[in-house]
Amino acid sequence: MDSSPRPGYPSQSDHAEHAGHPAWQLTADLDEFHSRAAAFLHSAPALHTALLSVTDMLRTRGLHVYGKEDPLFGIRADGEGAVSGAFLWTPPHFPALSPLADAAAADELAGVLADAGLAPAGIGAESATAGAFSAAWQRRTNATPVVHYPQRLYRLGTLTPPLPSPAGGARVATGADRELLARWHGEFHEAIGEKAAMDAGEWADARIAYGGVTLWETPDGAPVAMAGNTRQVAGQVRIAPVYTPAHLRGRGYAGAVTTVVSRAALAAGADEVLLFTDVDNPTSNELYQRLGFSPVRDFTQYGFTR
Incomplete structure (x- = not known):
């Protein structure tokens, strides 16, 4: 798979100036996403179950198992490479986003996607994170968030x-x-x-x-x-x-x-x-x-x- 970002996607080097401050980085490279996000996703398997299973399916069945469009991946990492957030998007479906520590991280992601000219039809995440991202997306795009499917995770x-x-x-x-x-x-x-x-x-x-x-x-x-x-x-x-x-x-x-x-x-x-x-x-x-x-x-x- 081509590891270069798509046109308009920020590359890893675009965020070098954010040393010490977590920043979202987008990639179309599944292998890069897996290698960089795996430890973070494995740190809380239950909360990351959707991202783990979808990543596994993409790796075993191919990049277009969920649709014809190429998937997109995102990692929020600081200058030392410590990951604090991740998402994956298999269009035309909603992106799946990891739980985030605060609303600022969700707002930053909304800004990165909007600035790249991307327009997901929705979002799926732990409820507080989904709500924070939806509010940020509404502020930036005037889109109205509507609850599509409320779910409860059980163990x-x-x-x-x-x-x-x-x-x-x-x-x-x-x-x-x-x-x-x-x-x-x-x-x-x-x-x-x-x-x-x-x-x-x-x-x-x-x-x-x-x-x-x-x-x-x-x-x-x-x-x-x-x-x-x-x-x-x-x-x-x-x-x-x-x-x-x-x-x-x-x-x-x-x-x-x-x-x-x-x-x-x-x-x-x-x-x-x-x-x-x-x-x-x-x-x-x-x-x-x-x-x-x-x-x-x-x-x-x-x-x-x-």
Whole structure:
């Protein structure tokens, strides 16, 4: 990949005068981003779970796995190279931004993006950081931030399997399940009202490649629910998505398959098993708390309108 900045992007040398003061640096080079931001992202794997998993997917499946446009990466570092913030952007999706220590860092990033002539359609981050960036973006561009998707991050404590467990059992999805996975992927995103980050077939292929979807089947072998999982990165695994077709809900399948995936992640050595829920969905929040998940932090996606 070409490591040079795109036209209009500040290069690392453009910030040399900021010795001692953190400054945002943009790059189109995934390898540079990974080498410089990895230690920072690994320092708080739960809070950086989205950036870790997306970076991993880009490195394993290619730069355009999320869309045709080239991704953009950002690092906030001081003159000694100490990193205090990071983001990645896979257009046309919203950039994902790490939690930032203060509103000034968010304002600085808004300025860098605006000065470079870049116009993200929104932002996704820990709620305080997302709010600070959205306010700064509004001041600079007159765009109006609108809450797009409020989420809550959960971390598994002591796994508490649901009792009684529904009849049937779990198995890891294979290539023979590709059509089903792609269809359920689409149905899941339609149900939550969110555009999928990846093409359904590409998503199915990527997950099948590393055993990243588990199906719950009835005793006669009919699949009735699925739970996906990211690959383990920095000791964390995130469960996503969990889906049961509407006509099969309320029978315990989601809890059962989530339990199986959680156990498998722990058995494979994961230090943290995570998942996001829709803050406004009491059913899913209650389910995961019964299974032993505890809230970590709220995250928010804002869309920008004019």
